[in-house]
Amino acid sequence: MNKPAFRLAAIAFALTSAVTAVQAHNAWLLPSTTVLSKGDTITVDAAVSNDLFVANHAPLRIEGLQIVAPDGSLVKHENEAKLKHRTVFDVPVAQPGTYRIAVLNNGLFASWKDKAGQTKRARGTPESIAKDIPADATDVTITQSAGRIETFVTVGKPSALKPIGQGLELVSTGNPTDLVKGEKSTFTLRIDGQPAKDLEVTVTAGNTQYRDKLSEVKLKTDDKGQFSVTWPTAGMYWLDASTRDNKTSVPQAKERRLSYAATLEVAP
Numbered sequence: 001m002n003k004p005a006f007r008l009a010a011i012a013f014a015l016t017s018a019v020t021a022v023q024a025h026n027a028w029l030l031p032s033t034t035v036l037s038k039g040d041t042i043t044v045d046a047a048v049s050n051d052l053f054v055a056n057h058a059p060l061r062i063e064g065l066q067i068v069a070p071d072g073s074l075v076k077h078e079n080e081a082k083l084k085h086r087t088v089f090d091v092p093v094a095q096p097g098t099y100r101i102a103v104l105n106n107g108l109f110a111s112w113k114d115k116a117g118q119t120k121r122a123r124g125t126p127e128s129i130a131k132d133i134p135a136d137a138t139d140v141t142i143t144q145s146a147g148r149i150e151t152f153v154t155v156g157k158p159s160a161l162k163p164i165g166q167g168l169e170l171v172s173t174g175n176p177t178d179l180v181k182g183e184k185s186t187f188t189l190r191i192d193g194q195p196a197k198d199l200e201v202t203v204t205a206g207n208t209q210y211r212d213k214l215s216e217v218k219l220k221t222d223d224k225g226q227f228s229v230t231w232p233t234a235g236m237y238w239l240d241a242s243t244r245d246n247k248t249s250v251p252q253a254k255e256r257r258l259s260y261a262a263t264l265e266v267a268p
Contacts, residue, residue, distance in 0.1 A: 026052050027060055027261060028238055029101060029151045031091075034177045034265040036155045039094035041078070044101060044151070047086040051209040052238050053263075055086035060149070062087055064104040070097025070159045097159030098177060102150035106167075108253060109145060112137040126250050144253035151263040152176045165193040168241065168258040179266045181234045188225045189241060191258060195225030199243055203229055206236040234268040 030045040030053050045053075046060035059082050067075040080089040093099055110129045111121045115136050122132040133140060146167040158175035170176070171188040179185050189196040203217040219227045231237075240261040248256045 025049060025057055026238060027149050028053060028263050029060075029103065029149060030236065030263055031101065031151050031153055031265075034151070034153050035267075036093065036153070039092075039096075039155055041090050041092045042153055043088060043090050044077075045086050045088055046103065049085075052204060053206040053236055054209055055083075057085060059083060059085060059087040060103065062089065062103050064106070065089075066100075066102050066104055067091055068100040068102075068162075069093075070095045070099065070155075072162060075099070091153070093153055093155050096156035098152055098154045098161060098175060100150060100152060100161060102148055105145065105147035105149070105259075107145060108250060109143045110140065112140040126252065129252070142250075142252045142254070144248045144250050144256045145259070146256065147259040147261075149261045154178075163190070163193065165190075167192065168196065168243065168260040170239070170260060170262055176262070176264055179231060179264055181231050181266055181268055184228050184230045186226055186228045189221050189227070189260070190225055191243070191245070192247070195223065196221055196241075196243065197223050197225060199225070199241055201227050201239065201241045204238045204240075205233065206238065231266040234266050237264045237266060238262075239264060 025048045027048045032043040045055060046062055047055040048060055049055055049057045065077060067077060069075050075091065077089040077091050091101060107123055108126060108129050109123045110133060111119060112133055114120055114134065122129060129142065148167060148169065154175065154177040158178055161172065163171060169190050171190060173186045189199055199221045201219045201221065203219065204214055208214055217229065221227045238261065242259040244255055244257045246255060248254065
């Protein structure tokens with residue numbers, strides 16, 4: 001099961017150091033519910049897996065976890081536990097409106113050849129990468145990566161999501177927690193606040209372990225960065241997209257890899 005660059009980037013950022021990035025997997029957040037009538041606490045599973053929303057490979061690292069409340073304030077998660085195949089944490093959702101729960105993965109990848117001609121690799125911050133690469137290294141390549149893995153939860157009436165303006169992000173003309181089987185939803189993908197034009201988007205329904213085929217829906221954004229999905233069935237869906245450009249914020253990096261993934265729930 002091959003996925004484009006997002007899965008490879010997600011692995012490189014998200015897995016423990018024992019997991020290699022050559023395998024292709026899904027990185028996701030799965031909330032216990034996406035819609036509540038009143039304030040409560042939800043539980044989120046975070047994993048990198050062979051099958052969508054089945055924790056059967058490795059826990060997702062959540063050092064970059066960011067939970068934004070409807071009023072724009074940051075919420076701290078509770079009761080974090082790292083298990084063998086998944087990370088679990090609780091999120092108190094007291095305010096009415098829509099919460100954005102995301103794991104941000106930002107950093108640098110570097111590869112080079114040492115004096116013996118062997119290829120070496122490292123990932124980290126500009127400071128750590130500078131220390132990792134020896135002075136006599138050759139064929140040095142540094143790439144900047146910016147990834148967002150997220151999901152959404154609404155308490156009571158949905159509220160508009162505030163644009164982030166950085167990296168690859170999803171903007172909904174409606175609300176990402178107000179999706180219904182048989183209805184069409186329109187979204188916009190933006191890069192640094194500008195429309196992400198002609199970008200391939202993949203939408204995959206969960207429970208892939210019970211299907212012979214992934215049954216992915218592949219779409220492309222238009223000149224406004226928009227694309228539409230008509231939901232065939234109810235359930236949890238995984239939406240992902242990736243691209244690359246040369247708009248790095250780190251002088252050493254010549255290329256920037258952008259990735260995005262979201263877990264969305266579709267009601268019957």
